[in-house]
Amino acid sequence: MSKLVIVGTVAFDAIETPFGKTDKILGGAATYIGLSASQLNVDSAIVSVVGGDFPQEYITMLQDKNMDIEGLEVIKDGKTFFWSGKYHNDMNSRDTLVTELNVLENFSPKVPQDHKGAEVVMLGNLHPLVQLSVVDQMDNPKMIVLDTMNFWMDCALEELKQVIAKVNVITINDEEARQLSGEYSLVNAAKKIMKMGPEYVVIKKGEHGALLFYKDEMFFAPALPLAEVFDPTGAGDTFAGGFTGYLAKTEDYSFENMKTAIVYGSALASFCVEKFGTERMQSLTKKELQHRLQQFKNLTQFEITLV
Amino acid sequence: MSKLVIVGTVAFDAIETPFGKTDKILGGAATYIGLSASQLNVDSAIVSVVGGDFPQEYITMLQDKNMDIEGLEVIKDGKTFFWSGKYHNDMNSRDTLVTELNVLENFSPKVPQDHKGAEVVMLGNLHPLVQLSVVDQMDNPKMIVLDTMNFWMDCALEELKQVIAKVNVITINDEEARQLSGEYSLVNAAKKIMKMGPEYVVIKKGEHGALLFYKDEMFFAPALPLAEVFDPTGAGDTFAGGFTGYLAKTEDYSFENMKTAIVYGSALASFCVEKFGTERMQSLTKKELQHRLQQFKNLTQFEITLV
Numbered sequence: 001m002s003k004l005v006i007v008g009t010v011a012f013d014a015i016e017t018p019f020g021k022t023d024k025i026l027g028g029a030a031t032y033i034g035l036s037a038s039q040l041n042v043d044s045a046i047v048s049v050v051g052g053d054f055p056q057e058y059i060t061m062l063q064d065k066n067m068d069i070e071g072l073e074v075i076k077d078g079k080t081f082f083w084s085g086k087y088h089n090d091m092n093s094r095d096t097l098v099t100e101l102n103v104l105e106n107f108s109p110k111v112p113q114d115h116k117g118a119e120v121v122m123l124g125n126l127h128p129l130v131q132l133s134v135v136d137q138m139d140n141p142k143m144i145v146l147d148t149m150n151f152w153m154d155c156a157l158e159e160l161k162q163v164i165a166k167v168n169v170i171t172i173n174d175e176e177a178r179q180l181s182g183e184y185s186l187v188n189a190a191k192k193i194m195k196m197g198p199e200y201v202v203i204k205k206g207e208h209g210a211l212l213f214y215k216d217e218m219f220f221a222p223a224l225p226l227a228e229v230f231d232p233t234g235a236g237d238t239f240a241g242g243f244t245g246y247l248a249k250t251e252d253y254s255f256e257n258m259k260t261a262i263v264y265g266s267a268l269a270s271f272c273v274e275k276f277g278t279e280r281m282q283s284l285t286k287k288e289l290q291h292r293l294q295q296f297k298n299l300t301q302f303e304i305t306l307v
Numbered sequence: 308m309s310k311l312v313i314v315g316t317v318a319f320d321a322i323e324t325p326f327g328k329t330d331k332i333l334g335g336a337a338t339y340i341g342l343s344a345s346q347l348n349v350d351s352a353i354v355s356v357v358g359g360d361f362p363q364e365y366i367t368m369l370q371d372k373n374m375d376i377e378g379l380e381v382i383k384d385g386k387t388f389f390w391s392g393k394y395h396n397d398m399n400s401r402d403t404l405v406t407e408l409n410v411l412e413n414f415s416p417k418v419p420q421d422h423k424g425a426e427v428v429m430l431g432n433l434h435p436l437v438q439l440s441v442v443d444q445m446d447n448p449k450m451i452v453l454d455t456m457n458f459w460m461d462c463a464l465e466e467l468k469q470v471i472a473k474v475n476v477i478t479i480n481d482e483e484a485r486q487l488s489g490e491y492s493l494v495n496a497a498k499k500i501m502k503m504g505p506e507y508v509v510i511k512k513g514e515h516g517a518l519l520f521y522k523d524e525m526f527f528a529p530a531l532p533l534a535e536v537f538d539p540t541g542a543g544d545t546f547a548g549g550f551t552g553y554l555a556k557t558e559d560y561s562f563e564n565m566k567t568a569i570v571y572g573s574a575l576a577s578f579c580v581e582k583f584g585t586e587r588m589q590s591l592t593k594k595e596l597q598h599r600l601q602q603f604k605n606l607t608q609f610e611i612t613l614v
Binding site for chain 1: 347348396397491492493494495512515516518524525526527528529532533534535536553556557563566567569570597600601603604605606607608609610611612613614
């Protein structure tokens with residue numbers, strides 16, 4: 001088992017969906033990634049920053065879930081990053097109501113010494129230069145996974161391209177893959193993005209599943225069709241946490257093992273959306289995860305009989 | 308092997324996509340269904356109507372592809388059904404430019420005597436009363452599959468519900484499933500539709516694949532991600548033809564075999580969109596189909612290792 005380094009936001013979220021509304025609750029990419037990876041009992045480290053307003057009980061919870069928090073800087077007189085958003089009725093789109101960067105504005109990530117040798121690094125959605133700084137602090141990682149979004153394509157494309165050139169895997173959604181590549185077909189988009197650096201391209205299609213591209217090969221994992229999606233916040237990060245957690249746990253970076261990692265990510269993400277915020281991920285048990293992995297198997301496996 | 312009865316349009320289509328434009332070419336639901344099922348060497352019968360303007364060479368081609376055309380009525384002084392449409396740049400939506408019902412206006416379907424004992428019936432998209440008339444002419448079919456669309460939900464809902472009550476399988480797209488059931492979640496939509504009659508509900512999501520629902524079980528088959536979609540016309544009918552063709556060929560109506568039937572349908576549909584109209588389906592070989600079935604297997608199969 002390798003260690004896992006996770007950089008990303010640790011934040012307060014206020015969320016509104018057709019099912020209800022929350023006050024400021026625990027959120028952030030690194031939080032979701034870490035909670036998801038913790039299901040695989042991986043030794044992970046969170047590299048992030050919070051303000052003096054961040055409750056100790058949240059920090060204790062992260063530690064209880066196997067996360068090293070030496071790299072989680074606390075700026076006593078600063079305020080924690082805050083995001084607020086409202087989902088539309090179809091749950092596939094949302095409006096951002098508030099973004100307060102606060103302590104994130106001058107964030108300079110520090111990877112803890114005894115995690116610099118980790119084989120797997122998960123670069124959660126953040127400014128590309130912050131992601132780059134984490135890459136530069138690592139000794140000799142084998143698998144760097146990058147998550148990003150259209151916001152950075154719009155306002156920091158050159159810096160983003162610098163990070164993309166240094167990673168092994170990029171995970172982005174379908175619209176972002178189209179924007180980054182200028183190609184409408186996802187097959188062509190993945191080919192172009194591979195030329196920018198990553199050997200593996202993961203395209204997330206939300207409720208329509210995820211595609212993994214490697215050389216001329218493809219793998220597809222569906223999302224589990226759910227009767228109700230309660231709150232999609234953090235689903236993409238939860239996916240990334242399951243994906244990288246599984247890779248760190250197995251230390252097997254073959255295409256075959258990547259497929260299983262994608263299924264783990266999809267299975268974990270399917271829990272995340274069942275309740276508001278991180279609630280479901282905090283209560284999730286190993287048995288529930290195993291049962292859901294079997295559901296994914298039943299959902300997709302078939303026999304071909306040639307007639 | 309059972310016989311397969313196919314009712315649906317045999318038509319002229321004029322198609323415009325971002326890749327080009329056709330004059331009046333061969334089209335129609337029954338044509339696509341029959342061409343697709345013919346890949347499985349099924350003994351099928353087309354129940355439809357054309358005008359005196361329908362070329363003999365097309366009729367000969369259908370016969371060459373294993374289709375009985377005794378039920379294909381030719382109205383000498385009538386004109387063949389004509390549809391013209393233009394696809395938008397994303398290929399997921401289209402505008403209908405022209406619909407000329409012509410001989411379809413007074414169509415009264417006649418199932419050939421020696422096909423009334425067929426076990427499998429494919430009711431292609433048509434007025435529900437025409438579909439109902441075909442059901443009533445069958446002796447004792449085991450598997451009646453219904454395709455329909457939102458147009459009939461808008462203007463002939465009561466008649467449509469009468470047919471739905473009599474079929475074993477319904478295939479509709481995601482938006483239509485939502486409209487018919489009043490449920491946004493496809494899981495809940497499928498449950499409601501099952502209560503209307505069919506044991507099996509197939510929800511087609513175009514480039515996002517297809518879902519099969521049966522009791523409390525689900526199966527998902529992706530669409531093959533393609534570098535280029537040339538013309539989506541007939542993809543849904545080609546899917547239905549592969550699905551019912553495989554069922555007729557195997558005479559096995561279990562949930563497990565339905566899964567394989569869905570994959571055959573998806574594989575055949577992935578060819579249909581590669582060229583304009585029926586061109587690709589006419590040239591398709593058994594070897595190409597077998598190769599693509601293997602691609603579907605590679606795309607979706609994975610191992611779960613519990614960690």
